[in-house]
Amino acid sequence: MRIPLEREPGRAEGPVYRQIAAHIRTEVEGERLAPGSRLPPIRELAAELGVHRDTVALAYESLAEEGVVESAVGRGTFVRGGRDGDVAHGPPALSALVERLLDFERARPRFGSAEDAVPMHALVPDPALYPADAFRRVLNRVLADGGAELLRYGGPQGHQGLRAVLAGRLRRASTRVEADELVLCHGASQGISLALRLFTEPGDVVAVEDPTYNNALAATLGLGLRTAPVPMRDDGLDLAALERTLERPEVKLLYTIPTFHNPMGTTTSLAHRRRLLAIAERCGKPVIEDAFESDLRFDGRGVPTLAALDRSGHVIHLYSFSKSLFPGARVGAILARGRLVDGLLALKQATDLSDSIPLQAALAAFVDGGHYDRHLGRLRKTLRARRDAVLASLEVEMPRGTTWTTPQGGFQVWVALPEGIDTSDLLADAVGAGVLFAPGSQFHHDGRSSRALRLSIALADEAALRRGVAALARVVRARMGDAPRPERVHV
């Protein structure tokens, strides 16, 4: 919910809570907020608007007194019923599954009112680093050469040339793979959806890392799947807990990010990977290996992927250009074996027939012409300098009791603040102080509060990253200095 707020007392139309209430009242009266629809949870709206939770609570209370909304214990605050009861002529209801997905989406922090803040919240690569012009020229040449034939339906497997180029790269990284074992897709994100659907029926359970990538949680929710969280340690998944989880018959697969974990930034050892694979094989459960940042190693030696170690066809490996080049081509790839490829093709066909071939053909030529590797060389250097800047600033700025990971690649550093701080709560303060981060709660399947947060080095340069960490340290110290405030109770 975007609510324009005027915070300067001289120009404002009343206190902030009244501005919020007035905006919501207007939305309800204008029927843009339908009867029965749920208002954002107080915590989330407060974070989004950069105001204290009490301010939002006050706004909701005054709306409830007016009869515009009503609260239901444990469920939230809802717009009160409409004027007529003729439900058959109202708009059709969304499925309960979509309603749950909307609730999940609504809980994401939004950063609308913070344009000047240092953007350390998102894993969106920096447009200043995209080789946009080189890509444009290659695309133009490919289209000039290929003409109309490139604009037909491409078939669900995607451009053969790009699959061959990718297979070659994967083989050089010691993963045995042929071009026909790759299915191109719409970023690794579509790869997650398709791979989940390959092995599950709605109602099934999938094992996920806790914490894990929030859009993978959204994908499971949207498919009607439940999640079985397995705790993450500093060196990767707790393997004893993983084994207990995968032994449960209703758990159908594991989704894991062994390299440059999201949100933790950690990479598992070869020994850990071997043990994980042995467990999965023994339980007969497939493993979705999300390798979305695998081309972004800037430090240390590469560890063989699960797909490279897999001898039994249990691993589905997801590759993406979205982080290492740019997201706008929407090209990722799924590596799978044998009949799994047939299943993926049938699902892709039933979902959207095929992807756009010109972009895939252009990527093939772009990689083949050496442009991609030249870009990777520059990008890795930049990211290494950025990571060093963030780690150095954390060392200098953060209060005692703060810990963080040291990623060897990718964008994300996972920071655990001293005990007692809820990073969702802290976000509004941080936005005000000029830095954005991703609070840890959004990476937990149950959205529980967390003293951890994810910092991203994707979008900001070194100077900005230093400013961002300094701002973060200021709000943490301020929060630690606060006397504990009693929670107001809202029903």
Added chain:
Amino acid sequence: MRIPLEREPGRAEGPVYRQIAAHIRTEVEGERLAPGSRLPPIRELAAELGVHRDTVALAYESLAEEGVVESAVGRGTFVRGGRDGDVAHGPPALSALVERLLDFERARPRFGSAEDAVPMHALVPDPALYPADAFRRVLNRVLADGGAELLRYGGPQGHQGLRAVLAGRLRRASTRVEADELVLCHGASQGISLALRLFTEPGDVVAVEDPTYNNALAATLGLGLRTAPVPMRDDGLDLAALERTLERPEVKLLYTIPTFHNPMGTTTSLAHRRRLLAIAERCGKPVIEDAFESDLRFDGRGVPTLAALDRSGHVIHLYSFSKSLFPGARVGAILARGRLVDGLLALKQATDLSDSIPLQAALAAFVDGGHYDRHLGRLRKTLRARRDAVLASLEVEMPRGTTWTTPQGGFQVWVALPEGIDTSDLLADAVGAGVLFAPGSQFHHDGRSSRALRLSIALADEAALRRGVAALARVVRARMGDAPRPERVHV
């Protein structure tokens, strides 16, 4: 299954059935066909290879005698079990839902061995008509102007400029719509998936036309939905049957193609649309209106879309550039109202985050610059001449008892042959005679045999279309002259 066949007796390595058996044996020995996997049904493999069903049956029988495969009554023919029983180390099993989807896909006719035949089977627009060069120039300019910003994540709703352009076009066609009521997607095909998911949970039932678009049937199957078929009449859905179906509580929505129906080519009247909408509203069930060929009217007056007549927000309208321009941009749009837009955005985000913005931005400029309308003018003229050629040929060539529809737009003509002919059976003969068509069975939810077939004018020019119809007439007459042959029984 692609099996290279040598049909010239002098060069062949034995009769065709032995070539088929040898190929399958090699696949099993090379472990490309895994133990337990199901061979294609006899009818489908025969159609795919352009051979008689007896030939395939003979091949399967000889493989069964060798112990390579085994048949299970009513279930099909399967590769016999592997050498070791250690199932835990075999590749992971696909979900039952994906297995059903693979069965469905396997039943599609394949046309691999028929390169010289007139292609009247597919709704793929003719690449000879694509304005590929004009589009390339616009895309190149848009990327040069927009640069790296166009290559970021686009957000789940898609390019604002293209949404504004499309909303303007829809308004001129009398559908009241704002740009923020459109969600861009990956062709109308992805639109079908997303719209189905908006209102259903797995296990729910969706009302579909019988016959209907086969990929819509695949989409429902892939989502774990069941279908309630409603009979199509010459003037559209049987509305009494529709009402009985939509009254069932487990039926959650209707999927319909009122304009240039696929596969029938028919368009419903304004009165029929009004009655259909009134039924849907009374039952409180949303309607997915697939308008995938709506820009391809070349004859008669346009009828307002269901979306234009909808006053209660029950209609989800799907638009596509895939047939009217080319499929390769993979751009379609979903028109929805109010909270349905929120639901679609959450689903799109959970499925693949966003589409590729450069292609959408280029399409916006292409339409805005008048290129699209100029292309449509040429295309409609061409399609009208092609339709006239097909209808004239049908009149001259086909035996008495054949009937067909007269489309006012789009690519498809629906032909019903005289009683007693199964068009799935006829396909192998037709391939041999030099024409491809889509047999009616593939448009029925249950794949039942049909004496109807769909002819497409999308890909072949007038002379080829006349040859194609003449070839079709020849095989129909030959079949009608045949004495009825006793079916061989295969268990």
